[in-house]
Each structure stands twice: as C-alpha cells, then as structure tokens.
Amino acid sequence: MKFSLTKLAVSGAVGLCLAVAGTSISKAGSPKSGGVLNFVVGSKIPSYDGHKETTFGMIHPIRPFYSLLIRVNPSNPSSPTDFVCDLCEGDVPKPTENGTKYTFKIRSGVKFHDGTPMTSADIKATYDKIIFPPEGIPSSRKAFFKAVKSVTAPDANTVVFKLKFPTGSFIPALATPFNFVYSKKDLDTHGLKWHQKNINGTGAFSFVQHQKGAFVEGKKFADYHHKGQPYLDGFKAISAPKLAVRVAAIRGDRAAIEFRGFPPKHRDDLVKALGKKITVQESDWNCVLLATPNQEHKPFDDARIRQALTLSVDRWGGSKYLSRIAIVKTVGGVVFPKHPLAANMDELVKLKGYSKDLNASRAEAKKLLADAGVDKMPGGLNVDFNNRAVDQPYKVVGTWLIDQWKKVGINATQRVQPSPQFYATLRKKGDFDVSVDFNCQSVINPIADITKFLGSAGNNYGNYEDAELEAIYEKILRSGSESEQRSLIRKYETRALSEQAHIGVTLWWYKINPHRSYVKGWSIAPSHYLNQSLDNVWLDK
C-alpha cells in the first residue's frame, strides 16, 4: 500500500507539471454534432496491427476504429494516473490478493463493426496475443507485461489478470493506446496476422477506405458504446509526409489539425498568418530519439566503439540550437525528464556523452576508437546509418549526428528510407550499422518505458543480450519504494547508456500542436499516441 501511495503521489506531481506545461487547452463548450475532421499524418502506415506497430503513422488514422480495455481520460490526457474504462464498466478496478489480481467487468452490448458482439473472450484473446504471442507473431509491448502470469475470462463479462508480483506499471501498460481489442472470431478464423491488413474494431468510427499513400477514411459508428459519441460524422486522415505540405494544409484549411507536432518556426508562422483562427497547445513529450548500434555488425559489438559514438555527441549544444528548428529540446537519460524518477543534472553529467566538458568527451572518444583499432581499419570507421524519411525530427537529428560523429573521425553514410522500408531494415533485414530509433511511449510509465533498452524487448533492435541489465530491471520491477526504484534506475541507466552504451539517447522531444480553433474537445497529451480515439472531438463551425 505504501508503494501505491508513493506511486500515486509521484504520478500526481508529474500530472500537475504536465497540466501546467500545457499552455493552452481548448475551451470546451457544448459539443456540436456533425462534420468531417480532416487531419494530416506525416508518415505512412506500415500495417494496421496496433500490437505490432510503434508509429504514429498507424495510430493516428487507425486508432479511431478500435477501443481499449481502459484508456487515459480523454478529458485529462496530461495526467499519468487518470485512467478510465473504455470497454470495461465502472471504475478501473483496484487490485486484490496483495496487488496480484485485477478483475475487470466488461461492458455488455458492445459490438464490433461487423456486428459481432464483444465479450470477455475477445479481451482475453487480444491480451494473449499481446503478452504471450506465439513464435513469429510480433508484439512490440510484450515486455510491458512481464509481471503478468495469466489472463482468464471466467464468464462473458469478466476478465481476470493475474500477476506474478505486484507492480504499479500494470495499469498504465493496459492503457497503452496500441492495445487494440480484436475480435476472437477474427483471430481464430483468419489467424494472428489478419489485423495487419484488415480492420474490424469496436471504435467510434468504422473503416470506409484506405487509398494507400493518399488517405484513410472513417465514418461514424452508430452502435458505438459511449452513448452520444462520436460527435463527428467521420474523419479523413490525409497522408502528407512532407512537413511543408502539412503546414500548408492547415494554413489553407484543407486540414484542421496535425496530431504529432510542429517545430517552433511553423507555430510562429501559422500564428502570424492566422491569428485567432489558430489555437496552439504545447507539452513536454514522452518521446526520445535514439541511435542504436547493431551489435551483430562488427565493430559495433565492441563497447568502446559504442561509447565513442555517444561521447562524440554534444547534447547540451544540440538542445540549445536544434530546439529552434526541430521538435527536440530536452537533454535526458532513459526516463521522461520531468518525472521524479528521471536523472537530475548531477546524475546526468556523470553519464558518458553528457559531460559539460565536450572537448574531454571527444578526446576520450578518440582514445577509445584508437584502442579499439579503428586507426588500423582501411578508410577508418565507416557507418551505414539507417534513418527514417520523416523530416521532424529524424532527418534533422540524423544530419546533426553525422556531423557530431565526424568530429571524432567517424564517417557515416545516411540511408533515409520511407517508414515501411525503415522498419523492415530494423526488424527483418538488420542490414545497418547504426540506426535512428526512438522510444516514444504513450502513458508516462517509466518502469515500462525503459524496457526499450533491454535486449530482450520486442522493440529493441540493437541485437544484444545483457544479463546484468535484465537483472537490474527485474529488481526495478519488483521494487516497492520510490527511492529504491530511483537508485536502481540510475544503475540501469549507467549500464545501458555508459558502461555498455547499448543505445545512444539523443534529445527528448517537445510537442507543439497548432490547430484550427474550430477543432474542439481534443486536448494535448505528453504523447502523440494518446487521445486519438476522436470520439470526443467536435467541430465548432
């Protein structure tokens, strides 16, 4: 109980900070029904499967078709503790049996878009796929549910999650917006990969069409389980990979909003051009860009090479200047920087690559490279650097990293690829030396969020095993006090970022959402994945 209260207090403080950080929240009036929301999306859809994917390119256009068991309160998405039932009934349940059992009552009368009634069997089938996927079935958030022992559906309206040990990370993990609830019938009939190319959910909108590379269209689902919602007649998610096109779309009112975020310059341009017709919402962002060396490729299996990569990067200078042109800003470690579990300045500067003495860091990098024998390599250390064809912030940070590495004699050739090919390189081909990667999480849940750095995590592409890191994480997971968790997370951070330098953390993001002022009901969250069901959005036209 002590643990839960501490957790609650910590999370509450973070929620307060984030709420204050939001500079403008859309003023709610009486919602009006009707209209179609046009919004722009800056990335393509690798597949429709939420359990597999990790990109906003999928979540923005596809999330409105699905529901979750529980979700972040759409009226208060900045809070990391405010969870409400979506497909469950009443309040989010409290754990029983010493925090190891959660019993959810499932709503009755919920239907999938194909007319099939939704029951607890669908919830169980969904979470079995996410938590215990069979060999060959990708599940990006499997590691979030390490504590889960079993999922059962004792009757049509009840689902029970049993945990191996009590953990505060379980409920936030359940609220992750990628946990789309699928129909058991679809999974049984068509297989566990069917949802990669097909859509059948219980969300506020039903699927109309997807013109690849152009748009995804949804229409209001009349039998939606939140009565009176959605307010919109439909939505159109317009694919616009180029940032300039997305900005022009909002400026010309061909789209009302972009849910991911614009750099400061575009915010200023839009406000200057449109005045009161634009509303700006801003927030810190639970998202960080990483540089992941592929440890199956020599010489990146050598920790000295990986340490040199991170030591060469001027994070403090990057923060100062890149924040003017890109959606990155904050220097941080493995935990969301505003969170009490995050490293403070004294702790950060002890990590390799975070020192304020850049010259010393780069001298150390050069020495490590020499010790690792780079001088003897023909042509020096040449890096095949995989990057994603998304302007903000991937290409900006990618170009910056190449310059940083060059300063210690590491030459990188950038391979910028559209999202599907980028993911194929990360997940299947593995033919890269270092890749841009990201840890963008939805609900602020540091204990779950830092699983990204585990070699065993489904969304880790470094191709390494680190038993010591896994052991530290197990201790974090089972730790009952905040101070102990904090101390263990520092050990974890030092191991992952300094001693082994498995992954290089670059800069944390900062979210700026300028949108047409007639878009109401949508509030910014510290994640571009959250609050995308669109059931509470309405148009004040």
Added chain:
Amino acid sequence: MTKAVKTQLDSDFEELSAKKSWYAIFFELVRKQPLAAAGGFIVVVMILMAAFADLISVYDPEANALEYMLVPPDEMFFLGTDQFGRDVLTRIIYGARTALTVGFTAAIVGSTAGLVIGVASAYFGGVIDLVVQRIVDVVMAFPLIVLALAVVATLGPGTQNVIIAIMIPFIPQCARVVRSNALAIREIPYVDAARALGFSNTRIILRHMIPNVMAPYLIMLTSFLGQAILLEASLSYLGMGVQEPTPAWGLMLQGGAEECAESAPWVAIWPGLAITLAVFGFNLFGDGVRDTLDPKLRSR
C-alpha cells in the same frame, strides 16, 4: 573506309581557322550563336566551380556550425547559411560537383548505350529491330520522372543509384532517334561495300555507321545533360536521391528550406536559382549544338 559526314560546324571552323586567330574564331562563333555561347559560358563556369570547389570556398560544405544557423546574406556568408549553419554558397559550389557528376555520367552513359542499341537495331533489322523497338516503346511509355522514381525506389537512394535511375530512361530515347538516322545510313552503298569486303558486323557498326550518326547523338547528349541535372534535383528534393549531408541543389531545397521559406527565404532561393541557371545553360548550349549539327535547322 568512309569518313564521317562533314557538318556545318566543321565547315565553319575550317573556314574560319584558315584565315583567323583562335580568339577571332571564338568571337565569330559567339556572334553566330550568341545564345549557345551564353549557355556554354554557364556550363564552363559550372565545370570550373565543380573542379575547383576546394579552392574557391573557405567553408566545409558538410560541417555544422549551429551558432550560425539561418544567418541572412552578409559579408561573412555571401548567400547566408542554412538551418545547420552551413554556408549556402559553399554548398552551391560543391553541389555543382554533384550535379555535374550525376548529369554527365547519366547523360553520357545513357546516350552512348542508346547509340549502340539504336544503331545495332537499325543495322540488323528484322526480328531484332522489332523486339528492340517494342522494348523501347514500353520504356518510353513511362514519363521520365516516374520511371526514374520507380528505379530509385527499387534500388534505394544514393548517388550511384540516382545515376542509374536517370540513365535508364535516356537509353530508349536516344536509341529511337539514332535508329531513325541509322536506317538511312544502312542503305548507303558504302555499308554494302563494307559487307562485301567481309567486314564484321561489329566493325561495320563501330567504324562505318556510328561515326555517321554522331550528330543526333551529340544533340541528344547535350539535351540530356540539362534533363539529368533537373532529374537529380527532383529526386533529391523528393528525398529519393542524394542524401544529407552531401551538398546537392535539390536536397538543399527540401527540409529546412521548406520550413524556413518565409523566415529565411535565401535557403531556398539560391539553390533554386542554381538549378534554373544550370538547366538553362545546358539547354541553350544543347540548342546551339543542335542548330549547328542538324542540317535541316542549319539553313533557317
């Protein structure tokens, strides 16, 4: 052995060189083809920029200098800096190297391959000609940029792949034009005489036919140069060509240039102007070459 058909340019040159000094010849050609001379001047400036980029520019085209990001044109940075603090003028100068490397390689290789295929197709005729020309029809059915995009999407981005992507659409275009000229040459008696003397097909094609279709080949080659530079810039602008931090004009127009179009227009204006000038220069020069080499246009 036959001799290549003497062109108007050859005649003009011989006539002039018989009487005048080299600079008089130069000015005479400039007077006769002022637009081509202007184009030639731009081309020469580009070539010099590309060749001596290291000497002309004092800045590193790839190194970031974030403290100088988006500085407007001044005495330190004549054309301003981009979002990474890199000197725009330096990147334009080095960008000429990328443009010319891609442009010349794609145009020369593409038109030369087209020359050989076109002449061979005309010389052999029959089924070979039929099959080759149908393949040419298929490839030419695709718009230039679409075909280049398809090729680069298959091969992936990067300078080498961009050259291949641009080169492929040029081959059938050149082959078709060259073939039509080669068909006429095939009927000239000296080709029959060469056959009667027992010369090999390769020798007849290389020694007797190709030299006589050099005029259309050169016209195509010069017209391809401008197109190749424009295509390279287009592919790079679309993110499918040369990648950062390599300086390339099309690449300079995307990303930060688009984002700063209002607040820092110099980031986009100068590379755009460089592309325009280069294509304009090559087109003018190409037109001049065509006017000189094409007997139908010569009398106009």
